[in-house]
C-alpha cells in the first residue's frame with residue numbers, strides 16, 4: 001500500500017525513527033500543521049519553553065547531559081532569529097542539535113513575505129550544516145542526514161528550514177539509507193603516529209596531559225584514566241574537559257588557563273611534553289601563544305584536522321576519535337613500549353606538589369558575609385559531587401569550575417566557547433528531562449539569570465525539581481572584576497544594585513519556591529532545604545560583591561604570570577591589561 | 580605565497596556562499612574564484628587562488644575539506660599542473676597604433692572577437708605571466724575595458740615531477 005501522509009507527519013515519523021523523545025519548541029503561523037500533529041501524539045513530547053533561545057539551550061542541555069541529539073522546533077522569522085544565540089552556543093562547544101525552523105511557502109521565499117527571514121543564510125556560519133527543504137519527498141532523507149551530520153565526527157548543530165507548503169504537502173514515508181560521499185569523518189588514528197606518541201611519552205621527564213571537551217564527547221574517560229594511571233602522567237583539563245578525568249584524582253591538576261590553578265599552568269609551562277586530547281588550544285587556555293609551553297613537544301589528538309596546528313605548533317598530530325586512539329595508545333604503551341618511568345615521574349609529580357603547596361586554590365572565608373566560593377564548596381560537599389551542574393557565565397562559572405570537583409563526564413554543562421549568559425537555566429531544564437532522577441543545579445549570577453528567567457514557567461509547569469543557586473553580588477561581577485583591576489575601579493554600567501529584583505518573589509510569582517541566605521550560617525540550611533523540596537527552587541545567596549576570581553592571567557600574558565588574591569589589607573596593586 | 584586550490588563540490592544550493600563565507604569569516608583572501616560544472620552535473624569544480632603563509636594555506640585546505648559539501652580539495656601549487664585564464668580586453672588605439680595592436684595579438688596568439696571603428700576586443704588565454712605581459716603592452720594603446728575569468732587549473736599526467 002502506498003499511502004501518502006503529510007510533510008508534518010513525515011517529520012514526526014522521522015524523529016521517532018531517530019529515537020527522539022522530546023522537542024523543545026515554540027509555535028507560530030508556519031509551523032501550525034506540525035504542532036497539530038504533535039497535539040495527539042503520545043510518544044513524542046513537545047516541551048513549550050517561553051522563548052526560542054530557551055528552547056535551543058534546553059535542547060543543548062539535554063544533548064550535553066545525555067549524549068544524544070537535542071531537538072528544537074520554532075516558527076519562521078522572529079522565532080528562527082531567536083534561535084541564533086542558542087545555535088552559536090552549541091556550535092562553539094561542538095554540541096549535536098537539530099533545529100527545525102518554519103519558513104514561508106517556497107513560492108514566497110525571497111519576497112520579504114510576512115515573518116520571512118533568511119535563516120539558512122543567517123545560520124550558515126554558526127551551524128555545522130543547514131538545509132532548506134524544497135520538496136516534501138526529500139524531507140525524511142534530510143532529517144536522517146541532519147541527525148547523522150549533527151552527531152558524527154566533530155558534533156555540531158544542524159538547522160532544517162521547512163517551508164509551509166513542504167510540511168503541508170503529501171508524500172509516501174520512506175526511510176532511505178544515506179551515504180554522503182563528501183562527508184566522511186576520520187575515526188581511526190594513524191598507527192605510526194600513535195606509536196611515535198607513545199615513545200615520546202615513555203621518554204618524557206615532565207609530561208602533562210591536557211584533556212578537553214573531546215574526551216567527554218567521545219566517551220573516553222575510562223581510556224584516559226587508564227592512560228594517566230599507567231604512565232603516571234598528571235592531567236589538567238580545559239573548562240570543557242572538566243569531568244572527563246576525575247577532579248578528585250591524585251593526578252588531577254584541575255583546570256588550566258586564565259582562571260586555572262597555579263600548579264596546572266606551571267606544569268604546562270615547565271613541561272617537556274604536552275599530550276593534548278580533544279582540546280583546541282583556545283586563547284583562554286594558552287594565554288600569550290608565543291610564550292606557551294616553550295620547552296614542550298606537543299602531541300595533539302583531535303577528530304577535527306582544523307583544530308590541529310590552528311593556534312599552536314604540533315609535533316605529533318593524530319587525527320581521530322579520542323576513545324579509539326587512546327585504546328590503541330594504551331595497548332602500544334603496554335605491549336610495545338613498556339619503559340620504566342617511575343623514578344622520573346616521581347620527581348616531576350613532587351615538583352607539581354611543591355607548586356600546589358606554594359599556591360593552592362583558596363579563598364578567604366568570612367563569618368560575616370557569604371563568600372561565593374563557599375556556596376560552591378558547600379554545594380559540592382552536600383551533593384558529594386553527584387549532581388548535574390550547569391552554570392551561567394562570569395564569576396559564577398569560574399568559581400564552579402574551581403571549587404566543584406567534577407568526577408564524572410557530562411556533569412558540568414557550561415557555555416565555554418561563546419560564553420552565553422542565560423545558558424545555564426534552560427540548559428538545566430533540558431538536563432532534567434534527560435535525567436529526571438538526578439539533582440540538577442544551575443549555579444548562576446544575578447545578571448545572567450535575568451537573561452532567560454522566563455523559563456521558570458517551563459520548569460514549574462513541567463514540575464521539574466531544578467535548583468538555581470544565584471550568587472547574587474548585585475554586579476555584572478566578571479566585568480566589574482576587570483574594571484577594578486584594569487580600569488581603576490570605574491564601574492561603568494556594571495552595577496545592578498537597586499535594580500536586582502527580589503528573586504524570592506519572582507520565583508513565587510511563577511509558582512516556584514524562593515529561598516534566601518544573607519549570612520554564611522544560612523547557606524547550608526538553605527541548600528539542604530532546596531535539595532529536599534521536589535520542586536523548582538530559586539536560592540538567592542547574597543554574597544560579597546568585592547570577591548574576585550583568582551588566580552587570574554591578564555589577557556595576553558603568558559599563563560604562568562598570574563595574579564593572586566592579596567590576603568593582607570594592602571591596597572591592591574593596579575595592573576594594566578596587556579591587550 | 581600564492582596558491583591555486585582546486586575544489587570538487589556537490590552542486591548544491593548555497594555551496595558557493597559556504598565557501599565565500601568561510602574565506603570572509605576567517606579573514607582569508609580570495610584573489611580569484613571560478614566555478615563550473617564537471618562532466619557530472621551533480622558535481623562542480625571551483626578553482627580558488629589565494630595567498631597566505633604555509634600555516635594559513637594549511638588551515639584553508641583543512642577548513643575547505645571540513646565543509647560538508649566538499650568532495651575533494653587539491654592544492655595545485657604542490658603538483659605539476661597547467662593553469663589558464665582568459666581575458667577580454669577592449670582597446671581603443673589611435674590610428675597609428677592599430678597595426679601594433681593586431682601584431683601583438685598575433686604574437687600572443689590572441690583573437691579579435693569584436694571590432695568597431697574605434698575599438699578592438701581581444702581574447703587572450705594563458706597563464707598569469709603571459710596575461711600580465713599582454714596587458715602591459717596594451718596599456719599604452721588605451722585599454723577601455725578589461726574582464727578576466729579567473730584561473731582554472733588541471734594536473735598534468737604522465738610527467739614526473741622535476
Ligand SMILES: Cc1cc2nc3c(=O)[nH]c(=O)nc-3n(C[C@H](O)[C@H](O)[C@H](O)COP(=O)(O)OP(=O)(O)OC[C@H]3O[C@@H](n4cnc5c(N)ncnc54)[C@H](O)[C@@H]3O)c2cc1C
Pocket residue numbers: 092093094153154155211212213214215217218237238239240241255256257258259260277278279280281282284285301302303304307320321322323393394397398415416417418419420478
Ligand atoms: C568567562 C570565561 C572564562 C573562561 N576561562 C577559561 C579558563 O580559564 N580555562 C579554560 O580551559 N577555559 C576557559 N573558558 C572556556 C574557553 O573559552 C573554551 O571554551 C575552552 O577552553 C575550550 O575547551 P576545549 O579546548 O576542551 O574545546 P571544546 O570546545 O570542548 O572542543 C572540543 C575539541 O575536541 C574535538 N573533538 C570533539 N569530539 C572529538 C572526538 N570524538 N575525538 C577527538 N576529538 C574530538 C573537537 O574537534 C575540538 O577540537 C572560559 C570561558 C568563559 C566564558
Ligand SMILES: Cc1ncc(C[n+]2csc(CCOP(=O)(O)OP(=O)(O)O)c2C)c(N)n1
Pocket residue numbers: 392393394395396397419420421422444445446447448449471473475476477478479
Ligand atoms: C549574552 C552575553 N552578554 C554579555 C556578556 C559579557 N559578560 C561576561 S560575564 C558578564 C557578567 C555576568 O554577570 P553575572 O551573571 O551577574 O555573573 P557574575 O560574573 O557576577 O558571577 C558579562 C556581562 C556575555 N558573556 N554574554
